[in-house]
Amino acid sequence: MVTDNQANATRRLHRHWLAGTVSLLAIGAPVAAHAAEVAAPDAAATEKTASADATNYDEIVVTARHRSENLQTTPVAISVLSGDLLRKTNTNTIEQALTFVPSAQFTTFNPRNSSINIRGLGNNIGLASDGLDPGVGFYVDQVYFNRPGTATFDLIDIERIEVLRGPQGTLYGKNTTAGAVVVTSAKPTFDLHAGGEVSIGNYGYFQGKASVSGPLVADKLALRLSGAVTVRNGTLVNLYNDQKQNDLNNLALRGQLLFTPTSDISVRVIGDYSKQDVACCNQVLSNIVTPSNGKNFVALSKPFGYTPVVDPFARQANTNSPLSAFGETGGVSMAVDWTLSGMTLTSVTAWRFWNWAPQNDLDFTPMSAFTSANNADQQNQFSQELRIASNGTNTIDYVGGLFFFDEKIDQDLVIGYGNAAMSLFVSPFLPALVLNGVTQTTANHYHTQSLAGFGQATWHINDKLNLTGGLRYTYDWKDGIYSATVAGGVPLTGFPPLFSAIRNGFASPGNFNVSVNEGALSGMANLSYQAADNLMVYGTYSRGSRSGGLNLIQLPPGVSPVVATETLNNFEIGLKSQWFDRRLTFNAALFYIEDNDYQAQTYDVDHAVLYLANVPKVTSQGVEIDIQARPFDNLSLYGSLTYDNAKYDSFPTGPCGLENATKPSCDLSNTQLPGVPEWAAAAGGEFDQPLNLGSMPATAYVGVDWSYRSSINTTAANSIYTISGPLNLVNARIGIRAESGIWDAYVWAKNLFDEEYFTTVSPGVGATGALTASLGDPQMYGLTVRFRY
Numbered sequence: 176m177v178t179d180n181q182a183n184a185t186r187r188l189h190r191h192w193l194a195g196t197v198s199l200l201a202i203g204a205p206v207a208a209h210a211a212e213v214a215a216p217d218a219a220a221t222e223k224t225a226s227a228d229a230t231n232y233d234e235i236v237v238t239a240r241h242r243s244e245n246l247q248t249t250p251v252a253i254s255v256l257s258g259d260l261l262r263k264t265n266t267n268t269i270e271q272a273l274t275f276v277p278s279a280q281f282t283t284f285n286p287r288n289s290s291i292n293i294r295g296l297g298n299n300i301g302l303a304s305d306g307l308d309p310g311v312g313f314y315v316d317q318v319y320f321n322r323p324g325t326a327t328f329d330l331i332d333i334e335r336i337e338v339l340r341g342p343q344g345t346l347y348g349k350n351t352t353a354g355a356v357v358v359t360s361a362k363p364t365f366d367l368h369a370g371g372e373v374s375i376g377n378y379g380y381f382q383g384k385a386s387v388s389g390p391l392v393a394d395k396l397a398l399r400l401s402g403a404v405t406v407r408n409g410t411l412v413n414l415y416n417d418q419k420q421n422d423l424n425n426l427a428l429r430g431q432l433l434f435t436p437t438s439d440i441s442v443r444v445i446g447d448y449s450k451q452d453v454a455c456c457n458q459v460l461s462n463i464v465t466p467s468n469g470k471n472f473v474a475l476s477k478p479f480g481y482t483p484v485v486d487p488f489a490r491q492a493n494t495n496s497p498l499s500a501f502g503e504t505g506g507v508s509m510a511v512d513w514t515l516s517g518m519t520l521t522s523v524t525a526w527r528f529w530n531w532a533p534q535n536d537l538d539f540t541p542m543s544a545f546t547s548a549n550n551a552d553q554q555n556q557f558s559q560e561l562r563i564a565s566n567g568t569n570t571i572d573y574v575g576g577l578f579f580f581d582e583k584i585d586q587d588l589v590i591g592y593g594n595a596a597m598s599l600f601v602s603p604f605l606p607a608l609v610l611n612g613v614t615q616t617t618a619n620h621y622h623t624q625s626l627a628g629f630g631q632a633t634w635h636i637n638d639k640l641n642l643t644g645g646l647r648y649t650y651d652w653k654d655g656i657y658s659a660t661v662a663g664g665v666p667l668t669g670f671p672p673l674f675s676a677i678r679n680g681f682a683s684p685g686n687f688n689v690s691v692n693e694g695a696l697s698g699m700a701n702l703s704y705q706a707a708d709n710l711m712v713y714g715t716y717s718r719g720s721r722s723g724g725l726n727l728i729q730l731p732p733g734v735s736p737v738v739a740t741e742t743l744n745n746f747e748i749g750l751k752s753q754w755f756d757r758r759l760t761f762n763a764a765l766f767y768i769e770d771n772d773y774q775a776q777t778y779d780v781d782h783a784v785l786y787l788a789n790v791p792k793v794t795s796q797g798v799e800i801d802i803q804a805r806p807f808d809n810l811s812l813y814g815s816l817t818y819d820n821a822k823y824d825s826f827p828t829g830p831c832g833l834e835n836a837t838k839p840s841c842d843l844s845n846t847q848l849p850g851v852p853e854w855a856a857a858a859g860g861e862f863d864q865p866l867n868l869g870s871m872p873a874t875a876y877v878g879v880d881w882s883y884r885s886s887i888n889t890t891a892a893n894s895i896y897t898i899s900g901p902l903n904l905v906n907a908r909i910g911i912r913a914e915s916g917i918w919d920a921y922v923w924a925k926n927l928f929d930e931e932y933f934t935t936v937s938p939g940v941g942a943t944g945a946l947t948a949s950l951g952d953p954q955m956y957g958l959t960v961r962f963r964y
Contacts (some may be wrong), residue, residue, distance in 0.1 A: 204613050206606045230681040234701075238358070239339055240346060240631070241521070241564040241574050247751050250643070250703035250713035252340035252764060254278075255298065258361065263861075264880060264906065265374065265923055265959060267382070267405065269313075269336075269356065274882040274904070276338050277817035277855035279800055281602045284935055284949060285456035286327040286502050287531045287552065291496065292850060293340050293354035294768060295795040295821025296743070299775035299891055300935075303949040305584045305621050305786055306655060306725030306775055307738070308483075310935070312355035315444055318508045318525040319349045321582055322554055325504045327528050328449035329427040332386045332401035334361045341745045341766075342719025344697045345631040345645025348523075348560040348578035351555075352416035352743045352770070362443065363433035376957025379408040380423075391432075398485045399431040410953060412489040413498070415541050420454045420498060439514045446504035448623060448729055455500040457492040458539045460485055461936055461948035466833035472943040475603060479542045479595055486946055488931045495543065496536035498939035504529040515840035516571060521562040521576075529554040534769075541948045543593025544600065545940075547614065556582040575630035586619040586727070592681065599941035601677055609674045613664035615682035620656040620726040625649060626841040631699070643701040650694040650918075655736075659729060661810070669856040673810060683729060689736045695720040708779045709753040717745045722775055724787050730785060737785040745772045760803040768795040769824075777830040777891050790829075793848065795821035812860035819855070821848040823893075832894025836942045846893045852884035865914070878905045889935040897936040904930060910959075919961040929954035 193346035235246040239253050246255060254276045256266075263551040266272050270281040273291070281299050283289035290298035297310035305322075313320045320326065337357040367389035374382040381404075387400040404426055409419030425450045434442040460483055463472050476483055481493075505526030513520045531552040555788075597608040617674070631645030661682045667675050697720050703713035724738035749764040773790040797819035804812045807936035822845060823829065829843035847853070859880035865871045883902050890897040905928055910921020932951040939945030 176826055186455075187835060193240060195766060203848065222433055230488075236339060236357075237311045239337055241519075241562065242567045242572075244567065247709070247760075248705065248711055250641070250701050250711070250715065250749070252715075252747065254338040256336040256338075261330065261333055261336070262372075263908070265531075265876065265908075266926070267403075268774055269328050269330070269358075272330070272336055273338070273356075275815075275857050275880075276818070277815050277857055277882075277884075278340060279338055279354075279431050280850055280855075280884075280887075281326075282850045282935065283327065283537075284595050286451055287324040287500075287550070289323045289327050291323070291326065291356060291609045292765060293338070293853040294797070295768055295848050296768060297353035297794070298772075299773070299790075299848075300889060304726075304776065304785075305554075305586055305619070306653075306727055307787055308349075308352060308623075308721055308724070310353040310721055310741075310774075312343065312349050312351040313358075314338075314347070314355060315358045316360055316443075316508060317510055317523045317560070317615065318506070318691070319347075319558055319580070320351070320504075320527065321556055322529050322552075324531055324552075325680055326450065327502070328504060329403055329405055329411065329425045329484045330358070331384060331403045331427045331429060332361045334359045340716070341747065341768075341782060342697060342717040342743060344627075344647040344649070344719055345629050345699050345717075346574060347629070348558065348627070349580060349625070350627065350647065350695075350697065350720060350722075352721050358877040360401075360429065360431075360445075361386070361388070361399065363431050363462075364400035365394055365397050366388045367964075370962060371680065371702045372959060373759065373958040374957055374962035375692045375956055376407075378410060379406070380955065380957055381406050389425070395435060399429075399433075401427075403427045410455060410797055411459065411492055411950065414455060414491050414493045415495050416874045419496075420457045422453050424448045424452045424941070434451060441512045443510045444508070445510075446505070446507045449503065451502045454498055454943065455501050456949065457494060457498055457536075458935075458947040458949050459487040459490070459492050459935070460539070460939070460945060461487045461933060462896065462946040464833060464944045466836040466942055467838075468836040468942060470836075470941070472939070472945040472960050475598055475943055476492075476540070476542065478598070480824065481541050483540075483945065487933070487950065490950065490953070492539070494539055495541045496534040496546065496548070496565065496586045497534045498536060499534045501532045502530065503879070510693065512664075521560075521564070522664075522913075523558070523560040523562075525556075525558050527556050538599070540945075542595040542940075542941065544595045545591060546593040547589050547591035548590045548812060549587075551951075552584060553586075554582065554584045555582055556580065569635075570760045571632055573636050576628070578625070578629065579805065580623070580625040582621070582623045584619075584621040586617075586621070588617040588619070590615050590682070596681075597677075601683070601941075605674075607675075609666045609667070609677050610681060610948065611664065613661065613678060613682050614730075615659055615661050617657070617728075618658040621660070621725065621727070622652075622654045624652040625722075629657070639705045639718050641701075641703045641705075643703075643887045644699065646696070646698040648694060648696050649720070649722070651691070653691040653722065653725055655689045655725040655727045656686075657689070657727040662686050666742050666805065674834070685729065687736065689725055690726070691723040691725065691737055693723060693740060695722065695740060695742075709757065711751045712749065713751075714748045715745070717749065719743045719745070721774060726786050730782060730786055734788070735784055738771045738774055739789050741770065741772050741774045741789070743768060748815075758805045760801070762801045764799045766797060766799075770794070773890060790823055790912070792827045793822070793823040794824045795819060795848070795851075797821075809863050809865075810860065814858040815856060819851060819853060821851040822846060823848060830890075830892040832890065832892040833938055833942060833944060833946075839891065841891055847888060849888045849891055849893060852887050854885040857881065866911070873911055875909075875911045878907065889933075894938070897938065899933045899936055900931050902930070902951075903928075917963050920959070922956070922958050924956040926952065926954045928954060 198560040371385040386401040407423035409422040508525035537548035592610040629647040699717035861875035861878035912919035933948040
């Protein structure tokens with residue numbers, strides 16, 4: 176993750192803001208530690224003007240190995256997105272940021288049920304599970320965030336984002352199998368700085384951001400305050416109540432203190448709070464098909480007065496249950512760096528919370544199959560990391576540390592069934608009273624503790640050849656308590672036993688405890704060769720693991736409440752190069768990953784039950800190419816391409832789609848992993864032209880960014896009906912800014928050509944043939960005015 180391991184280097188990074196328009200990304204193949212390097216203009220520039228440093232290829236500084244290093248000579252697969260790039264492109268979330276990184280995919284059904292994949296691996300697409308740790312680590316200011324939902328809040332006052340590919344357990348506190356997304360916010364400064372911006376747009380869009388930083392005690396104590404408010408009207412209308420839904424209503428706040436009692440010691444204390452309070456996240460009816468079980472959704476809907484209409488891009492939903500999504504997260508952290516002779520000692524202590532309180536309509540219809548479907552979470556976590564890192568000038572350089580993590584989650588799940596449940600889930604020829612009025616309330620408690628030791632050392636054999644090795648040992652304790660009660664419904668005494676069996680299949684009381692206690696050893700080896708000043712090749716083998724998970728739900732027959740440990744072997748080779756006085760950067764990488772006992776979400780369509788299972792073997796292999804060019808001083812270009820053949824190598828007992836709805840399981844071996852495009856790309860550039868405005872020099876500019884992905888399947892069953900087609904999105908901006916950087920004004924458009932697309936497609940209620948989809952945002956446009964002092 177991005178850390179501050181040397182006080183002097185950190186201050187130097189803070190003074191130089193990255194700045195480049197579109198630099199970043201892609202090469203990320205495991206092999207490609209380059210991706211980021213190519214991609215970001217100058218991750219270290221903090222106070223250069225945007226026009227001046229838009230293409231500074233001399234040195235992109237990263238801190239992925241807990242010391243400041245040139246990205247082009249760091250044999251780690253990294254992509255770097257600068258704070259300047261995020262601001263220029265109105266990139267406000269991690270989901271938006273990862274569109275610049277073709278090797279990374281962000282999938283979301285709602286803020287809680289979100290996931291990040293890198294090179295096709297990390298989290299199987301689907302609903303989030305509190306019993307499973309993410310395969311992609313998410314860090315903010317050196318603090319690990321364990322719940323995927325915490326990656327959906329607005330970004331504010333960001334210095335840079337680093338995206339690391341492959342297992343990172345020998346460098347970072349928490350073990351990860353697929354990679355890490357590392358966010359670093361801007362530090363307090365000992366000079367007075369202030370800034371703000373206002374954006375307005377269609378759909379009632381408004382965003383305001385502000386920050387101020389300066390000394391409280393000269394050269395000893397500095398303060399930084401940042402905040403943002405974002406609101407937008409909904410992008411679809413619910414015909415049932417004429418409410419605009421899928422809106423934005425976000426708040427983000429951060430306060431920091433930086434204390435430097437001596438030149439060798441720095442203490443950084445951060446407190447933050449973010450909130451979402453929206454009418455979200457509704458879906459539209461995207462298609463009606465005939466499943467293999469013979470159900471007819473149109474005929475089943477008719478007795479309830481509902482005539483389904485398939486017209487998804489009319490942006491009209493039709494759901495009868497209340498819809499809301501409230502989420503909040505926050506915490507306090509303290510990072511202490513003590514620079515000694517040739518090394519830095521670091522301590523990072525943090526406490527965080529995340530609360531999630533939704534109201535959902537799981538059937539996405541005006542019928543009452545579900546009367547309630549609310550899954551609330553309250554999460555608290557504490558982490559402590561102790562680390563030592565050399566300064567990078569020794570014959571043998573090293574990083575080592577200890578990490579402790581403690582997390583508690585209380586989950587309250589309420590599922591209520593209405594008068595349409597029997598007809599849609601089971602049969603219209605059986606009485607509705609079997610399920611009507613029945614409510615199952617589940618209270619789950621998760622407690623996870625993790626203790627790890629990790630380290631990595633690099634032997635500089637000579638000026639060109641370097642050998643790196645690392646090890647990690649992790650021991651995890653996981654405990655879960657499941658408790659379910661059932662209330663309501665007509666007593667079934669005297670009715671046929673079949674009725675009770677059906678009811679118990681959907682809602683039954685129960686209690687059980689489950690535990691997983693286990694350790695895992697992982698590691699890495701890397702050999703790099705600096706063939707010339709601007710040419711490096713490297714090869715890496717790394718092994719990662721993800722501890723076993725817990726299924727705290729009413730499980731289908733024969734499903735274990737314990738999910739086995741996942742282990743991953745990653746092989747990569749990479750090339751990093753720069754040409755023509757660094758005006759052209761070309762990076763490439765090849766990777767092959769073998770993942771055993773891959774932890775995946777699977778789905779029992781008949782009972783609407785999502786649970787965890789192990790896939791025997793998954794593989795991901797491909798290539799990443801990243802090119803960045805500055806053919807002229809006022810024109811910068813970038814392009815990134817990823818090919819990823821990610822598939823279930825062996826999954827003989829996978830879930831089934833609607834086309835196989837009568838089968839208990841389906842062989843998904845040799846099929847594409849859900850949520851992973853075979854091809855993904857990003858490209859764009861910026862052209863700027865100085866203007867003569869007398870005493871106020873300025874620059875006019877125009878920028879364009881394009882992202883592409885090929886088709887993806889958005890369910891674990893890889894159904895032929897749940898494919899989201901190829902996606903091309905173009906964003907653009909045109910504006911004028913002061914050469915001094917003190918003001919900037921521009922008009923912008925996102926989804927410039929108003930592409931109509933689905934972000935997810937899912938089987939609808941009861942395997943009836945209905946398909947529902949989450950819609951991508953329509954064309955958005957607006958004006959942003961920004962100032963800085």
